[in-house]
Amino acid sequence: xxxxxxxxxxxxxLALGSLYALIAIGYTMVYGILRLINFAxxxxxxxxxxxxxxGVSMFYLxxxxxxxxxILITGLLGIIVERAxxxxxxxxxxxxxxxxxIGASYLIQNLAIxxxxxxxxxxxxxxxxxxxxxxxxxxxxxxxFFIPVITLVALVVLIYIVEKTKTGMAMRAVSRDYxxxxxxxxxxxxxxxxTFGLGSMMAAxxxxxxxxxxxxxxxxxxxxxxxxxxxxAVIGGIxxxxxxxxxxxxxxxxxxxxxxxxxxxxxxxDAFAFILLxxxxxxxxxxxxxxxxxxxx
Amino acid sequence: xxxxxDLHVYYGGIHAIRGVSLAVSKGQxxxxxxxxxxxxxxxxxxxxxLEKPREGRILYKDKDITLTRTTDLxxxxxxxxxxxxxxxTNLTVEENLILGxxxxxxxxxxxxxxxxxxxxxxxLKERSRQRAGTMSxxxxxxxxxxxxxxxxxxxxxxxxxxxxxxxxxxxxIFEIIKKxxxxxxxxxxxxxxxxxxxxISDYAYVMETGNIVLEGKGRDLLKDENVKKAYLGA
Numbered sequence: 112x113x114x115x116x117x118x119x120x121x122x123x124x125l126a127l128g129s130l131y132a133l134i135a136i137g138y139t140m141v142y143g144i145l146r147l148i149n150f151a152x153x154x155x156x157x158x159x160x161x162x163x164x165x166g167v168s169m170f171y172l173x174x175x176x177x178x179x180x181x182i183l184i185t186g187l188l189g190i191i192v193e194r195a196x197x198x199x200x201x202x203x204x205x206x207x208x209x210x211x212x213i214g215a216s217y218l219i220q221n222l223a224i225x226x227x228x229x230x231x232x233x234x235x236x237x238x239x240x241x242x243x244x245x246x247x248x249x250x251x252x253x254x255x256f257f258i259p260v261i262t263l264v265a266l267v268v269l270i271y272i273v274e275k276t277k278t279g280m281a282m283r284a285v286s287r288d289y290x291x292x293x294x295x296x297x298x299x300x301x302x303x304x305x306t307f308g309l310g311s312m313m314a315a316x317x318x319x320x321x322x323x324x325x326x327x328x329x330x331x332x333x334x335x336x337x338x339x340x341x342x343x344a345v346i347g348g349i350x351x352x353x354x355x356x357x358x359x360x361x362x363x364x365x366x367x368x369x370x371x372x373x374x375x376x377x378x379x380x381d382a383f384a385f386i387l388l389x390x391x392x393x394x395x396x397x398x399x400x401x402x403x404x405x406x407x408x
Numbered sequence: 409x410x411x412x413x414d415l416h417v418y419y420g421g422i423h424a425i426r427g428v429s430l431a432v433s434k435g436q437x438x439x440x441x442x443x444x445x446x447x448x449x450x451x452x453x454x455x456x457x458l459e460k461p462r463e464g465r466i467l468y469k470d471k472d473i474t475l476t477r478t479t480d481l482x483x484x485x486x487x488x489x490x491x492x493x494x495x496x497t498n499l500t501v502e503e504n505l506i507l508g509x510x511x512x513x514x515x516x517x518x519x520x521x522x523x524x525x526x527x528x529x530x531x532l533k534e535r536s537r538q539r540a541g542t543m544s545x546x547x548x549x550x551x552x553x554x555x556x557x558x559x560x561x562x563x564x565x566x567x568x569x570x571x572x573x574x575x576x577x578x579x580x581i582f583e584i585i586k587k588x589x590x591x592x593x594x595x596x597x598x599x600x601x602x603x604x605x606x607x608i609s610d611y612a613y614v615m616e617t618g619n620i621v622l623e624g625k626g627r628d629l630l631k632d633e634n635v636k637k638a639y640l641g642a
Contacts, residue, residue: 280503281510284496290458291494295559296482296511 115249120371121364122255126324128363129262133317134340135347135355136269137189137310143286143350144306146205150212151192153337154219155311159185159318160234160328161227167235174237182315189311190304192219198300223330231329234322254323265316266356269309273352282306286350335381342388348401357399362387409434409563409594410455410486415464417450424450425461426618432563432596432611437589439597439605439626441639442615448598449491451615452565456481456488468563483511485562491571491598493552497541501532504540504551508558518558525554528584546577553584563594570601582608602639606630614639 134156141149159181166177196215200208242253273279285292285302293299321336322328343362347354365387370377391399410432417425425447432438440448453459455466457478466474468486496504505525509518526533529550535543540551549569556564569585570578582604589595599605606612609626614635622634629635 277506277510280499280507283499283503284507287496287498288494291490291496292507293458293478294456294482294488294490295507295555296479297507298479 115247116371118246118249119251120367122251124364124367125360126255126258126320126363127367128360129258130317130321130324130336130359131340131343131363132356132359133262133265133313133320134336135343135359136266136313136352138341138344139347139349139352139355140282140306140310142344143352144282144303145197145208147197147208148212148341149192149197149307149310150209150337151196151215151219152189152310152314153333153335153340154216154223155185155189155192155333156314156318156321156337157223157330157333158188158219159315160322160332161223161232161330162315163319163322164232164234164328174235177235178319181319182312185315185318186308186312189307189314193303193307198303220330220333227330229330231327234326234328236323236326240323252324254320258320258324261316261320265313269313270352272309278302278305339381339384342384346388346391346398348398351398351400354398354400361399409436409469410596411467412451412455413465413467415451415454415461415466417447417454417459417461419450424618425454427464428615428618428620430613430620430623432594434594435589435592436610437585437595437597437608439599439609439612440615441599441602441605441612443639444600445617446615447618448615449567452488452567452596452598455565456486479511482559485560486565487556487559487561487563488565489552489556489567489569491567493545493548495540495548495551495555497539499540500537501540501543501551502536504555505532505558508555509560512558512560517560521558521560525557528557528587529554546573546581549573549577549581550584553581553588557588557593561593563596564588566595566597568598568600570599570604578604602635603630606635 134152137152138149141147162181162184163177166172166180167174172180192215196211197208200211240254240257243250244253273282281292281297281302282305284295284297285299289299339362340359343358344355345358346361347356347358362384366380366383369383370380413429415425415428416423428447428451440451442448450459454461457473457476461474465472469484473481496507499507505522509521512518531547532550532554535547540548543551553569566585569581573581578601585595585597586608597605597609606626606629612624612626612629613620614622614629622629622632624632
């Protein structure tokens with residue numbers, strides 16, 4: 112691999128890692144508070160891309176307005192999924208909630224097939240993002256610069272909210288102890304809603320950028336990224352936001368680098384994600400940055 | 409300030425509280441003593457509506473609060489220091505205190521209370537940036553009390569503040585409970601350590617298997633033969 116192509120792969124790995132990181136955050140935040148894997152998260156991510164598509168092609172909204180709308184609607188969808196599928200089961204055995212999560216995932220996916228149709232749609236990309244720039248002989252699509260920068264901004268905002276604001280403190284308090292949080296006057300239901308909203312908005316930011324990079328939209332596009340981001344969250348230590356980011360970048364980078372250096376095994380790229388997961392879990396069952404012993408999913 | 413009448417609470421099929429009635433007047437320190445499993449904690453938890461009583465009424469400031477949400481009770485000055493401290497171990501000391509004031513808006517009043525808490529517990533000030541989980545049991549108890557004070561309580565419910573603490577620290581905690589009371593906070597206290605509790609109490613109730621079996625002034629109960637035998641180890 113020449114140094115040029117190496118940089119090309121590096122930029123691809125960074126971009127893919129950013130997307131995994133953004134989606135992984137939603138899994139990890141929800142797990143941190145409810146000890147629940149939100150299996151519908153990949154579908155929530157998928158919906159965000161369709162909202163942009165319909166915003167631009169059906170309602171003729173400017174591109175950036177569609178994106179803002181997509182982020183808001185996706186955040187709302189996350190809140191609705193929690194209200195409808197998880198909240199009524201808050202005090203039920205965990206297996207019931209997990210089945211409900213899987214059900215919610217299939218429901219959204221199949222509704223998308225019915226409503227949006229199974230035929231692929233093309234994500235609207237402004238010409239600006241189609242440019243490829245040459246840096247020292249390396250040609251890099253401009254989205255590869257754009258994605259990590261936006262991801263970084265989104266992460267800084269999120270971490271600020273979680274670490275510095277009163278709402279963020281309440282989120283961390285609820286993740287540790289519901290009942291005592293209630294004794295502080297914290298409404299656990301509101302905090303859970305905020306968590307789902309924030310996590311889903313992060314997935315929407317990821318979804319929009321996913322569309323820029325992989326513009327072929329079908330209702331199943333959420334499945335694989337959702338699964339990979341879940342793996343990323345587990346690798347980093349589920350429940351830990353920084354861990355999810357680390358896991359996302361690690362996974363994206365590994366995936367790209369392996370298929371770049373071993374082109375013959377490209378067909379197995381998804382398998383590498385799982386091998387990495389198994390390898391890390393064998394040596395550190397709680398994930399790279401996880402502290403508590405993980406619970407069985 | 410608070411009046412409980414004929415409270416009945418069930419856990420599944422178990423009749424845990426069997427018609428408890430008690431009252432606390434403004435400005436008092438009242439304690440509820442008794443053995444493990446007598447129903448003391450359940451009584452306090454019912455006041456905070458963490459448990460749903462099947463029968464009975466709880467009047468706080470002359471309002472029936474049996475169905476009021478916990479959040480609204482906290483807003484109205486009814487605050488519980490839970491048994492076993494339950495500080496947020498993943499948050500810093502200061503963050504724990506800030507969360508105590510979660511529902512309050514007046515930044516200046518919050519800052520004054522924070523200063524008061526730090527004055528009562530200088531140790532917390534030294535450790536304000538430290539994670540609560542890294543502190544000793546006694547320090548965590550101080551934090552739990554400090555955090556409750558940040559909610560600006562009018563009636564402070566304390567569940568076993570001496571649990572698992574060294575005798576010297578127990579003495580400190582009770583000194584501070586007296587100071588808090590002198591500031592005008594009414595206190596309803598649960599204790600297994602009957603002696604220290606009765607010494608500072610204006611009035612006390614003795615609980616056994618879900619019933620109040622004896623009540624009286626703290627000083628009188630200290631001299632009561634039955635109390636002496638059962639709870640004071642005399």
